[in-house]
Amino acid sequence: MDFEIKFASPEKQRGACVVVGVFESRKKTDTAKVIDQTSDGYIKTILSRGDMDGKPNTTLLLHDVPGMQCKRVLLVGLGKEKEFGDKAFLTATQAVFNAFQKTGVTDAAIFLTDIPVLERDVNWKIKQTVLLAGSSDYQFDQLKSKPEERKYGLRKLILGISNRADLAAGKQALQQGQAIAKGMSLTKDLGNLAPNICTPTYLAKQAKDMAKEHKLKATVLGRKEMEKLGMGSLLSVAQGSDQPAKLIVLEYQGQAKKEKPVVLVGKGVTFDTGGISLKPSPDMDEMKYDMSGAASVLGTMLAVAEMKLPINLVVIVPATENMPSGCATKPGDVVTSMSGQTIEVLNTDAEGRLILCDALTYAERFKPKAVIDVATLTGACVIALGHVATGLISNDDKLSQELLNAGKQAADQAWQLPLWDDYQDLLKSNFADMANIGGRAAGTITAGCFLSRFTKEYRWAHLDIAGTAWKSGKEKGSTGRPVPLLSQFLIEQAEV
Ligand code: BES
Ligand code: MN
Ligand code: ZN
Secondary structure, three states, X not given: OEEEEEEOOHHHOOOOEEEEEEEHHHEEOHHXXXXXXXXXXXXXXXXXXXXXXXXXOOEEEEEOOOOOOOOEEEEEEOOOXXXXXXXXXXXXXXXXXXXXXXXXXXXXXXXXXXXXXXOEOXXXXXXXXXXXXXXXXXXXXXXXXOOOOOOOOOOEEEEEEOOHHHHHHHHHHHHHHHHHHHHHHHHHHHHHOOOOOOOHHHHHHHHHHHHXXXXXXXXXXXXXXXXXXXXXXXXXXHOOOOOOOEEEEEEEEOOOOOOOOEEEEEOEEEEEOOOOOOOOOOOHHHHHHHHHHHHHHHHHHHHHHHHOOOOEEEEEEEEEEEOOOOOOOOOOOEEEOOOOOEEEOOOOOOOHHHHHHHHHHHHHHHOOOEEEEEEOOOHHHHHHHOOOOEEEEEOOXXXXXXXXXXXXXXXXXXXEOOOOHHHHHHHOOOOOOEEOOOOOOOHHHHHHHHHHOOOOOOOEEEEEOOOOOEEOHHHOEEOOOOHHXXXXXXXXXXXX
């Protein structure tokens, strides 16, 4: 989709559709007032008929409005003016894209970005609009024999702003929004792909292709190299699978080499059967999404490269399947991690932490400014936070605050859980330095505690995206989260 930011008046817009907002109790926005004047009170008449009351999530499509140069005007309900904050803005903008899906509108000029949103500037509105447009535009039909008919044909979107001074900054917001949308789209594709296609080898190939296109450094380690490094924990997960495991590393340099990088580590279990601790069959197909952490850090890398951010960034993806087989790890097996610490594998379904711990030790060699791992780590996180917030655990208060703020700013929120020593006791093992599970209670926290034993050398945060990375049910599919959060965090890193 093409975008353009324009300092423009609605009544002069040609083209297929102009979008304007109406507040609840039919209070017109400035743009709606202009159109009302141009059309000699037409909007007022329509509103007084009661077909559009300005309630959230409502739209009304008008054709051939008198005096207007465009073919259609789409009225969109904004809710109460006093409550017009993040959620109301996002709901209204989403309603616009939903409405377009049912029409033949190919180009539109949207005048929502100039309506004041509590505590948000025009750049925020532009970025969010572009992200929602990108999400509406997203379709995954690679695996259908014939591509599906395009449900929705919007090809060009003009973002109308009312202040010429906002133009320059707005352009940067637009560019960032497009880069993040592109990253999200890659993340979604990787997540949605079938697990017989999206294998560790496939992820490695995608990373190498991205490296070529964006001048990144790519390194892919296979089993032999990982053995040499002593990654016994990661390899213990891989040993039950016929698909070779990979450790994928991408390095982006947007700053002097001596500047410390941020390192993102993404869980890349391309299919999680649970291993010998086999999962139940219902919905097991959804465990193809167990590489969503990997997909999100690769998507974020793409966004950062597109934005050409002046930061150094390293992405590490431990990638493997978790399968039961004659050579699979058994409950009770003791493995030695790259850090030298031994682990009693009491449950082979707690495999995410087993691959992450070795990747986190590997991250030390980059002398990172901060390390953030992203993983669909625990079902317990879905119980705790549902599908709204990503779980956050960190050993550094400043870092966790920065991530929480970035999530708020990006409308991709996280919520922090405690990393207290009291929880560490739950990981005691009679036979090794630690067990890989801590029982049912506080499952997300004990998983974080496990990881924290491998992250003592640097500032670290963990994002559990088990509830936020994909949607189940009728609209099953990857959400692209937390690419917006991570991208926003990195944009802010570039600014300090
Ligand atoms: N990939 C799963 C976590 C998961 C489950 C994410 C359901 C989203 C939905 C992870 O590998 C896993 O199986 N975790 C176990 C840990 C337990 C054995 C301590 C879990 O959450 O049940
Ligand atoms: Mn598992
Ligand atoms: Zn898993």
